[in-house]
Amino acid sequence: MGLPSEKEKGKGPFFASCSIEDAVGMVRHHPIPCMFGLSLLFFMGVEYTLSMVPSTSAPLDIGFILTHRLHTILASRLALNSFLAALNTVFVGMQTIYILWTFLVEGRPRPTIAALFMFTCRGILGYSTQLPLPEGFLGSGVDFPVGNVSFYLFFSGHVAGSMIASLDMRRMRRYEMAWAFDVLNVLQGIRLLASRGHYTIDLAAGVGAGFVFDILAGQYEESKRHVVVQQQKIQ
Known part of the structure; x- marks a missing residue:
C-alpha cells in the first residue's frame, strides 16, 4: 500500500477506505513511519510517568x-x-x-x-x-x-x-x-x-x-x- 495520491485525497476520509490488507501493506511498505508511530506511543508513556529531576539536583544525562x-x-x-x-x-x-x-x-x-x-x-x-x-x-x-x-x-x-x-x-x-x-x-x-x-x-x-x-x-x-x-x- 502506497501513500494516497492527490486525486484519492478528495474522495473522503483516508481511514474510511482502509482494510486489514491495507494496514498490513502499510507496515510492509512503510516500516520506518510505523516504527516512529510505535516509538511515539512508547515515549509518551515514558514522559508521562517519569519522575522529574528536582531543581536542586544535577541534570540526568x-x-x-x-x-x-x-x-x-x-x-x-x-x-x-x-x-x-x-x-x-x-x-x-x-x-x-x-x-x-x-x-x-x-x-x-x-x-x-x-x-x-x-x-x-x-x-x-x-x-x-x-x-x-x-x-x-x-x-x-x-x-x-x-x-x-x-x-x-x-x-x-x-x-x-x-x-x-x-x-x-x-x-x-x-x-x-x-x-x-x-x-x-x-x-x-x-x-x-x-x-x-x-x-x-x-x-x-x-x-x-x-x-x-x-x-x-x-x-x-x-x-x-x-x-x-x-x-x-x-x-
Whole structure:
C-alpha cells in the first residue's frame, strides 16, 4: 500500500477506505513511519510517568552515565585529557580548512554559508538559554575554544561543523573523506561527553543543525540562481 495520491485525497476520509490488507501493506511498505508511530506511543508513556529531576539536583544525562568510566580515567590523567583535547582541536581545524577551501579555492560557497548560518543561530540560542556548566567539567588550555574561555553549550558547533563538511564531501562524492569525518565526529562526541564539555542534547542538536543549515544554504543558493536567471530573461 502506497501513500494516497492527490486525486484519492478528495474522495473522503483516508481511514474510511482502509482494510486489514491495507494496514498490513502499510507496515510492509512503510516500516520506518510505523516504527516512529510505535516509538511515539512508547515515549509518551515514558514522559508521562517519569519522575522529574528536582531543581536542586544535577541534570540526568544518559551520555554522562555511559561515559562515566572514561570520565573517571580522564579526571585522574589530566595529561591524557589535554592530549585528546589537542587532537580534537586539530579536527576542528580540519573542518575549518575544508569549509574555507570549498569557497576560496573551489568556488563553492554552500558549506561556508551553512557554517555562517549555523554559528549565527548557535550564538542566538546559546545566549538565549545559558545552561549551567556540567559537573565534573574537564577543561584544557589546548581545547577549542583555546585557553579554556567561556563558551555556549547549546548546541555543539564542533559536531555541526563536522556534519556540514561531511555532507558536502558526500555531495562531491568524496565518500572516503566523509566516512573519516563521521568516525572522527563520533569519537569527538564521546570525548566531549567524557570531559563533560557538552550535554548529550547539545551533540544531538549539533547533528540536526548540520543537516538543517546545509539545506538552508542550498535553498539560499538556489534562490540566488533563480534571481540571476530572471534578470537574464529580462535583459
